[in-house]
Amino acid sequence: MKYVDEFRDADLGQALAGEILSLVEPGRHYKFMEVCGGHTHSIYKYGVDDLLPSNVELVHGPGCPVCVIPMGRVDDGIALAHEEGVIFTCFGDMMRVPGSNGSLLEANAAGADIRMVYSPLDALRIAKQNPDREVVFFAIGFETTAPSTALTLKRARAEGIENFSVMCSHVTIVPPLRALLESPDLRLDGFVGPGHVSTVVGARPFEFIPADYGKPIVVAGFEPLDILHAITMILRQLSDGRCEVENQYKRVVPYEGNQRALEVMAEVFELRPHFEWRGLGFISHSGLKLSEAYADLDAERRFSVPGVRVADPKACQCGEVLKGVIKPWECKVFGTACTPERPIGTCMVSSEGACAAYYNYGRFAREREVV
Amino acid sequence: MIADRASVPACDEHHCITCGDDGDPMTVVRVDPDRGLALCSDEEGARHTVETALVEPVTPGDRILVHAGTAIAALPAQDESETAPA
Numbered sequence: 001m002k003y004v005d006e007f008r009d010a011d012l013g014q015a016l017a018g019e020i021l022s023l024v025e026p027g028r029h030y031k032f033m034e035v036c037g038g039h040t041h042s043i044y045k046y047g048v049d050d051l052l053p054s055n056v057e058l059v060h061g062p063g064c065p066v067c068v069i070p071m072g073r074v075d076d077g078i079a080l081a082h083e084e085g086v087i088f089t090c091f092g093d094m095m096r097v098p099g100s101n102g103s104l105l106e107a108n109a110a111g112a113d114i115r116m117v118y119s120p121l122d123a124l125r126i127a128k129q130n131p132d133r134e135v136v137f138f139a140i141g142f143e144t145t146a147p148s149t150a151l152t153l154k155r156a157r158a159e160g161i162e163n164f165s166v167m168c169s170h171v172t173i174v175p176p177l178r179a180l181l182e183s184p185d186l187r188l189d190g191f192v193g194p195g196h197v198s199t200v201v202g203a204r205p206f207e208f209i210p211a212d213y214g215k216p217i218v219v220a221g222f223e224p225l226d227i228l229h230a231i232t233m234i235l236r237q238l239s240d241g242r243c244e245v246e247n248q249y250k251r252v253v254p255y256e257g258n259q260r261a262l263e264v265m266a267e268v269f270e271l272r273p274h275f276e277w278r279g280l281g282f283i284s285h286s287g288l289k290l291s292e293a294y295a296d297l298d299a300e301r302r303f304s305v306p307g308v309r310v311a312d313p314k315a316c317q318c319g320e321v322l323k324g325v326i327k328p329w330e331c332k333v334f335g336t337a338c339t340p341e342r343p344i345g346t347c348m349v350s351s352e353g354a355c356a357a358y359y360n361y362g363r364f365a366r367e368r369e370v371v
Numbered sequence: 372m373i374a375d376r377a378s379v380p381a382c383d384e385h386h387c388i389t390c391g392d393d394g395d396p397m398t399v400v401r402v403d404p405d406r407g408l409a410l411c412s413d414e415e416g417a418r419h420t421v422e423t424a425l426v427e428p429v430t431p432g433d434r435i436l437v438h439a440g441t442a443i444a445a446l447p448a449q450d451e452s453e454t455a456p457a
Contacts, residue, residue, distance in 0.1 A: 038393065091439075119440025121422060141439070144394075148441035151422050155407075196394045199436065199444045222394075252394070252436055252444050260425045261443065 009225065016228040017051040023235035030056045031187060032234060033324050035177065036194035037064030038222050040354055044361035046224040056231065059324030060354035062176050063194055065141045066093045067322060067346040067353045068277045071310040073169055074099030076300070077138050080167060081112040083303050087130060088114045089123040090138035096349050100310045120152035120166075127156070127164035136299045139168050143200040146170040146288060147261040150268035153290070153297055165299035168289050170269065173197050174205050175286035176277060181213045185325055190234040192227065193219035195249045200265075202257025203247045210243040221249040268294050278312060278346055279319020318345035321354050328355040335359060394436040396446055397421065399429045411437065 024030060034040055040060045043049055049058055062068055074097050081088035081104065088104070095105040095116060108114040113133075117123045120137050127135035139149040149166060156164045173194060180186060193206055198219045209217045216237040220230035230248045237243060247253055268291060275287025290298040300307075312318065316338070317331040328334055328347065338344040340356050347355035397411035397419065409429055411421045422441040423429050434446040 121420070121440040144443065145439050147425060147443065148422065148439040151424050151441060155422075196436075196438060196443065199394070251447065254444075258425055258443060264424070 012225055013051060013228060016225065016232055019232050020051075020056065020228070020235060021053055023232065023239050024053050024055060026055075028055065030189045030235070030238075031059060031324075032056070032190045032192060032231065033059045033061045033180070033188050034192040034220075034227070035061040035063040035173070036192075036197070037067065037353065038195070039192055039220065039227060040064070040357050042222050042224060042227060044357040047361075048224050048227050051228065052231070056235075058192075059188070060321070060328075060357075061180070061191075061324060062277065062280065062322045063142070063173075063197075064347070064353050065145070065171060066091075066097055066349055067318065068171065068176075068280070069094070069097060069140060069169060069346060070276045070278045071098070071100050071312065072276070072306075072308055074103070075101065075310060076305040076307060077167060078102070078104060078107045078112070079306050080136050080138075080299060080303055081107050081114050083134070085133050086113065086303075087126060087133050087135045088112065088138065089117045089126060089135060090114070091118075091140065092116050093349055094138055094140060096343065097346055098343060098349075120149045121155075124152050124156055124161065124164055127161050128159075131163060133163060134302075135164050136303075137164070137166050139166050139170055141170055142173050142194070142197045143170075143261075143265070144196045146265055146269065147200060147258075150264045153268050153294055154264065156297060157294070165297050165302050166290065167299040167305075168269070170288040171275060171277070172271075172286055172288065173201065174208070175283045176280060177206075177209065179280060179283050179286075180323060181209070181215070183323055186323055188215060188324070189238065190215050191217040192230045192234070193217045193245075195219060195221050195226075195253065198247075198249065198253045198257070200258050200261045203245050203253060203255045204257070206245050210245060214243055216243050216246070218246045218248050219253055221252065267291065276309065277322075279322045313344050316345035318347045318355075321345075321347050328358040331355070394438050394443065397435055397437050397442075399423075399431050399433045399435060401431060402429055404428075409442075411435065411442075413437075 123137035203219045206217050209215050216234050218230040218233045220226050269288040270291045271285045272287040272289050274282045276282050315333045320326045338348050343349045347353035397413050399409050400412050401410040407424050409421050409423045426442045426445045435442040436444040
């Protein structure tokens with residue numbers, strides 16, 4: 001399969017692993033963060049971590065949009081779903097994220113009309129098919145997904161579909177990275193940068209990482225060889241004494257991003273002054289809301305939502321996992337009280353969440369380490 | 372080939388296209404320029420309606436990268452593609 005087979009070639013993988021081994025300095029510990037949940041998933045799924053020397057550590061960043069949604073937002077979504085006449089639509093993983101009083105899946109079982117969709121366009125189609133109902137789309141995701149929501153809102157406006165609205169929980173990638181870099185308890189040597197977010201924003205917005213914090217970042221694709229290649233490129237920068245933004249995923253990511261996507265986002269969204277991230281707290285200018293021009297399609301204005309801030313469960317250490325301070329298995333409830341079937345924290349919900357990825361795949365590697 | 376440790380389902384309650392930052396390569400089959408949509412085929416041959424505003428113009432046979440029903444990037448033609456890293 002084009003773009004797949006050649007990026008999963010085992011011989012090339014071994015060659016890259018050999019190059020990585022030749023680039024690391026014995027006695028030095030390297031700690032790299034993969035920002036994107038998709039990378040976390042690929043690393044565990046394909047055992048990329050098994051090919052790395054023991055002194056190269058990968059820590060998992062906040063790049064899973066489901067993992068960063070705070071409980072209060074889930075409660076708001078459930079409240080909207082229970083509104084009379086509402087069909088509430090969302091992506092699959094949001095269904096299982098625990099709020100303070102259950103998940104959307106449980107609200108669905110309790111009678112709310114909640115439907116899983118694959119795209120905002122699907123939600124709009126449901127609105128067209130149900131003109132006597134109000135259809136709300138729970139929009140989550142980084143800049144990869146936000147243009148899709150923006151284009152759907154423009155389409156709703158152009159087609160005069162009035163029974164469609166959006167509960168906007170889109171987030172932006174740069175502010176949480178800056179917050180992480182400001183965190184005193186996190187020492188990182190470099191970043192594997194997000195791939196598909198960068199098709200939209202480009203690689204340029206990450207220039208502050210080498211410029212302000214002196215860390216290399218390599219934007220990477222999602223196949224196992226992409227990730228190994230990116231790690232090789234970071235190590236080569238460190239070995240050469242360079243520190244810059246590099247683009248391993250040039251076959252898809254233009255350095256300047258997709259201008260049309262940026263323009264449509266600028267038209268439809270505006271930055272919230274603050275947005276709460278689970279485990280990371282409030283981060284300035286890190287969330288999007290609908291602009292005044294699209295305020296009539298904002299579900300939070302069309303309906304009343306509780307908007308109550310809910311503290312994360314005390315036992316849950318998702319925040320420290322999201323910051324890469326602890327490994328998933330170091331959380332007190334990992335694999336015992338918190339499992340993919342009954343998650344306490346969001347990192348255990350999505351298969352791209354660090355805890356679920358580790359629970360599903362990585363624990364085998366850890367068992368080998370223990371032995 | 373580096374093998375999967377386990378199969379991973381497509382988008383359902385256990386996997387989210389958004390969280391995975393998924394991008395699915397597809398081929399344009401038919402274009403509806405008036406509506407800004409295209410009928411596209413994924414690598415398994417399944418058909419999808421895709422928003423094409425971010426990559427227009429597209430013509431049948433073009434390869435695009437699709438996320439959440441929207442084409443977010445044009446892909447190079449097969450014979451122009453670069454090879455895997457070595």
